Structure formats: structure tokens, C-alpha cells
Amino acid sequence: DAKTTQPNSMESNEEEPVHLPCNHSTISGTDYIHWYRQLPSQGPEYVIHGLTSNVNNRMASLAIAEDRKSSTLILHRATLRDAAVYYCILRDPYNQGGKLIFGQGTELSVKP
Amino acid sequence: EPEVTQTPSHQVTQMGQEVILRCVPISNHLYFYWYRQILGQKVEFLVSFYNNEISEKSEIFDDQFSVERPDGSNFTLKIRSTKLEDSAMYFCASSSSLGSGNTIYFGEGSWLTVV
Numbered sequence: 001d002a003k004t005t006q007p008n009s010m011e012s013n014e015e016e017p018v019h020l021p022c023n024h025s026t027i028s029g030t031d032y033i034h035w036y037r038q039l040p041s042q043g044p045e046y047v048i049h050g051l052t053s054n055v056n057n058r059m060a061s062l063a064i065a066e067d068r069k070s071s072t073l074i075l076h077r078a079t080l081r082d083a084a085v086y087y088c089i090l091r092d093p094y095n096q097g098g099k100l101i102f103g104q105g106t107e108l109s110v111k112p
Numbered sequence: 113e114p115e116v117t118q119t120p121s122h123q124v125t126q127m128g129q130e131v132i133l134r135c136v137p138i139s140n141h142l143y144f145y146w147y148r149q150i151l152g153q154k155v156e157f158l159v160s161f162y163n164n165e166i167s168e169k170s171e172i173f174d175d176q177f178s179v180e181r182p183d184g185s186n187f188t189l190k191i192r193s194t195k196l197e198d199s200a201m202y203f204c205a206s207s208s209s210l211g212s213g214n215t216i217y218f219g220e221g222s223w224l225t226v227v
Contacts, residue, residue: 043219049215099160100216
């Protein structure tokens with residue numbers, strides 16, 4: 001399984017932007033970069049995904065390096081409800097049954 | 113917004129008893145998954161299911177586990193003889209396809225406590 005490396009934890013202040021980094025130097029050409037988050041006592045929640053180009057949605061933005069060996073999830077204005085564990089996952093939709101393999105993720109805390 | 117629903121939300125069972133965890137995936141989805149998360153640990157893949165058969169399973173998914181789609185809406189995980197180490201949160205998930213634009217949606221989980 002292609003692996004990702006994320007910091008164990010990060011802190012942010014409320015209403016400030018947050019940049020969550022992820023390294024994936026062994027990414028293959030068919031791997032999509034997915035981000036999920038897990039709030040306390042809840043199931044994982046889809047945040048965003050991309051292949052090569054930067055992506056934006058209502059929750060976040062995803063910036064992908066040109067060589068695709070790293071990416072950054074950007075929360076434009078952190079709220080207290082964004083405190084969660086964020087997972088960066090490489091997913092090949094046509095291998096391994098398209099399953100997600102979770103790592104330890106980055107635990108984001110948001111201070112008021 | 114459509115969602116994956118799971119029942120029960122919490123179940124306590126005696127060691128050695130059989131447990132069935134139920135899931136209703138999103139209605140037009142075709143790919144189904146079970147994951148588990150032991151308290152304080154990472155989310156682990158158990159099994160994927162497509163076209164009425166298991167497409168992949170992990171080492172955790174041994175003979176004590178089985179999955180079934182008994183009708184057009186439910187997807188169940190059965191643990192035949194529970195062990196203490198089966199205590200965990202079990203998440204059901206579904207996806208409409210494996211294509212690039214499709215994501216996997218998770219339920220809120222069923223918390224299983226084996227005593």
C-alpha cells in the first residue's frame with residue numbers, strides 16, 4: 001500500500017486558516033489523494049479528493065504539489081467544529097477493491 | 113443528504129455469543145465495506161463486498177466473521193462467537209462505484225462491547 005506521512009498533531013486558532021500537510025513520496029500514477037476527517041465518536045467523513053490539480057469544495061481546498069509527492073489540505077477559516085483527526089489517504093480505485101487504508105492521521109485542535 | 117445508517121448504535125454482549133451488526137447503505141450504491149476501530153487505535157479495513165460476494169478481506173476478517181446482503185437494502189456483519197478483543201466501533205461504508213469521482217461514505221458506527 002502506498003503510504004502517507006502526516007504530523008501527529010496540529011493546533012490552530014479559531015477563524016484562522018489551517019494548512020495540514022501530507023507527504024506521499026511513493027504515490028503511483030493511478031492513486032487519488034483523499035482526505036477524510038473523524039470527529040470524536042463519529043464515523044470518518046469525506047472532505048475532498050484530487051488527482052493532479054488543486055481542488056476546492058465547500059469544506060476545504062486541496063493543494064497538490066506538481067510532482068504529486070505531497071499535498072496540503074487547507075481549511076480557510078477553522079471553527080471549533082473542525083477539531084478532528086484528519087486522514088490523508090491514497091486510493092487507487094481500480095486496485096485493492098478501491099478500499100481506503102487509514103493511517104494515524106493528524107489530530108487538529110482548534111483554540112477559541 | 114443520503115446517509116449510511118447503522119444499528120444498533122451500541123451493543124453489549126457476552127463472550128462467545130453471536131452478534132449481528134446491521135447497515136443500510138445509500139440506496140443506489142453498489143460497493144459495501146466494513147471497518148472497525150478499537151478504542152484509541154486507527155480505523156482498520158475488514159471486508160469489501162460487491163455483486164453479492166466478498167471482493168476483498170483483511171487478515172482480521174477470519175472465519176468468525178461473515179457478511180451478507182439478505183435483501184436489497186441491508187448489509188450485515190455477523191460475528192459468530194465474540195471474543196473480548198472484538199470490542200470496537202464497527203463502521204459500515206458504501207460507494208456508488210470505484211470510479212475517480214466517487215467517494216466512500218461511512219455510517220456513524222456500532223459500538224460493540226464484549227464482556
